[in-house]
Amino acid sequence: MPPVLSALCAWMTSLLRSRASLRLENLALRHQLAVYKQTIARPRLRPSDRLFWAWLSRLWPGWHAALAFVQLRTVIAWQRKRFHDHWRRLSQQGKPGRPAMTKDVRDLIRDMWQANPTWGAPRIVGELRKLGITVAQATVEKYRIRSPRPPAPTWKTFLKNHLQYLVAMDFFTVPTVTCKVLFVFVILAHARRRVVHFNIAEHPTAQWTAQQVVDAFPWEEAPRYLLRDRDRIYAADFRRRVRHMGIDEVVIAPRSPWQNPYVERLIGSIRREVLDQVMILNEQHLQRILASYFTYYQSWRTHLSLAMDCPEPRPVSPPEHGQVIAVPEVGGLHHHYERRAA
Numbered sequence: 001m002p003p004v005l006s007a008l009c010a011w012m013t014s015l016l017r018s019r020a021s022l023r024l025e026n027l028a029l030r031h032q033l034a035v036y037k038q039t040i041a042r043p044r045l046r047p048s049d050r051l052f053w054a055w056l057s058r059l060w061p062g063w064h065a066a067l068a069f070v071q072l073r074t075v076i077a078w079q080r081k082r083f084h085d086h087w088r089r090l091s092q093q094g095k096p097g098r099p100a101m102t103k104d105v106r107d108l109i110r111d112m113w114q115a116n117p118t119w120g121a122p123r124i125v126g127e128l129r130k131l132g133i134t135v136a137q138a139t140v141e142k143y144r145i146r147s148p149r150p151p152a153p154t155w156k157t158f159l160k161n162h163l164q165y166l167v168a169m170d171f172f173t174v175p176t177v178t179c180k181v182l183f184v185f186v187i188l189a190h191a192r193r194r195v196v197h198f199n200i201a202e203h204p205t206a207q208w209t210a211q212q213v214v215d216a217f218p219w220e221e222a223p224r225y226l227l228r229d230r231d232r233i234y235a236a237d238f239r240r241r242v243r244h245m246g247i248d249e250v251v252i253a254p255r256s257p258w259q260n261p262y263v264e265r266l267i268g269s270i271r272r273e274v275l276d277q278v279m280i281l282n283e284q285h286l287q288r289i290l291a292s293y294f295t296y297y298q299s300w301r302t303h304l305s306l307a308m309d310c311p312e313p314r315p316v317s318p319p320e321h322g323q324v325i326a327v328p329e330v331g332g333l334h335h336h337y338e339r340r341a342a
Helices: 003-014 019-039 047-059 072-091 103-115 121-130 137-142 155-161 206-216 236-244 261-275 283-299
Strands: 166-175 181-189 194-201 225-228 248-251 323-329 334-340
Touching: 103 121, 121 137, 166 261, 181 206, 181 261, 181 283, 194 206, 194 283, 206 236, 236 248, 261 283, 283 323, 283 334
Parallel strands: 166 225, 225 248
Antiparallel strands: 166 181, 181 194, 323 334
16 A cells, blocks of 8 residues: 555544554654664655645644654755646646757758858758758758858868869878888879879978979979978978969968878878888888889779779779789789789
8 A cells, every 4th residue: 555545544543543542653653763764764755755745734834843754845845846847737738839840950951051151041941942841041040050250161162172273292201120210202182182292301301392392293284272281391492482383382270180181191091001011121112112002002092082993093894804813012911903814
């Protein structure tokens, strides 16, 4: 039987009993309650128990004197919660309000704001309507991404718009077995992820770096934009030489290699696929290793960004061309596969 019903039955029975019997029973119950308080840290109460004490506190002025298993403020909190729940049930009756916007639509609105900084809310409302999504202009404004600066193209947008005219350059270091440090300079064309030029030096200078750009683009083949970081090696001599070639330099923000992602990814591939697997003896050894890898990289290695093609497009060999054979590359670190007639 629930404790509340048990207490009500005991109260009905007490109306028929003598005063002495009730006092002795009260003594026995209080002793048992004191024992329970010493052995049970926190009693487990049901909603009906909370409702009983909230009801009793409104009918009996001396209820707090008999309260022992919880604190006084706990019963007051129960009564407040009961009051709030009552009015919440009343306020939620009837027809619901405007249906909530789904997460997919909210994300789509934010993506539209971010990808099209020059659009306004009416333009996005019209675009959503063409997609079968009807929303109010105020809703579109609600999920607008607030920018502290005027709208400007992102780095990703810039890289895509200038893909055909953009090359990137960077240095990376390679230690040798004799504890020397060699600097490798690479130039990458964004359009086909093609390595245009590379060279190695133990002590590169600004003049040496500028000459590498000249060697990479002879006969007026210079690109429109050159993406680089803020390394000190790109000093005044380098900038003057590049400017005379008709190249506009695009300098990334300080400590932001993610703004030069393609050449950084190339350097990561070189380290993982070659340099982490061999010990470099000297500059000539590194030159041969990298030349062999770049030959494989250009002609045989497929790229996700090129729809699984190579920087130098590679034809598909149908089964009638013969059997598949594996050809080792970069000293056996990699292989390319082609079909040859038996």
